[in-house]
Amino acid sequence: TEELTPKTTEGEGTGLTVTSEGISDVAGNVAAGITSDPFKVDLTDPKIAVTLTGTEGDNGWYKEEDVDVTLDAVDDTAGMPDPAVQYSIDGGELITYQDLFTLSDGIHTLHYETTNEAGRTAEGTQEIKVDTIPPVISQGQIDGDEGDNNWYTSAVTVHFIATDDS
Numbered sequence: 001t002e003e004l005t006p007k008t009t010e011g012e013g014t015g016l017t018v019t020s021e022g023i024s025d026v027a028g029n030v031a032a033g034i035t036s037d038p039f040k041v042d043l044t045d046p047k048i049a050v051t052l053t054g055t056e057g058d059n060g061w062y063k064e065e066d067v068d069v070t071l072d073a074v075d076d077t078a079g080m081p082d083p084a085v086q087y088s089i090d091g092g093e094l095i096t097y098q099d100l101f102t103l104s105d106g107i108h109t110l111h112y113e114t115t116n117e118a119g120r121t122a123e124g125t126q127e128i129k130v131d132t133i134p135p136v137i138s139q140g141q142i143d144g145d146e147g148d149n150n151w152y153t154s155a156v157t158v159h160f161i162a163t164d165d166s
Contacts (some may be wrong), residue, residue, distance in 0.1 A: 012041045014079030042118035046075040046083050050112065050126055053100075061129045070100045073114040073122070080116055087112040105130050105165075135164035 007018035020033040051070040057063030071085045085097040088111045097112075108130070113123035137160055144156035 007036075009039075009041055012043045012077050014038070014040045016041055040079065040118070042075075042077045042080060042116065042120055044075070044077050045120045046073050046114050046116045046122045048073050048085055048112050048114055048122050048124060050110070050124070052128065054130070057131070060127075061131050063131055064134075065132055066102045066104050067128060067130050068100050068102055069110065069128070071097045071112055075116050077116075077118075080118070083114045083116040085112055085114045103128055103130050105132055131164075133165055135162050137162050 002023070004020050004023065007020060009016050009018055015038045017035045017038050019035045022031060022033045024030045049072045051072070052062070052067050053070070054062040054067035055064045071087060073083045073085045075082055086094040087097055088094050089103070090109055091111075094113075103110075106129075108128045109125060110128055111123070111125045113121065115121045140159035140161045142156060142158050144152040145154035147153040
């Protein structure tokens, strides 16, 4: 009995094989190399793409409208089906992604993860800030010397107040 040199696969996908070297005995009898049974190899983690659809504002905020979120997991390994994605919003329970969903006003934490058939994983977390309500300006105090019949007898200073719910 003699152990032959081990052979290592190259690449990834389904139906991969390796072939042993051939050998001969002391009498000159020859055994040709044999091909292994096929097997599957996955060396690459899946990827998750997050697409946000909305009006981008300043400082990383989305403005004027709610934000639609699309999650898409892909696996580039030949023969590997694209895996399902699970996600949670603001620390809630994991939900299996089915279709786009919408985020309303607030600062949200989106966590997403996937595991492919081979057990390889991908995950990520993204903060999404949404403010669909513009600030409101209202008139405040009026300063000046009041005269008769709603007239002022001096220059008038008007104070304004801005409020923003975000």
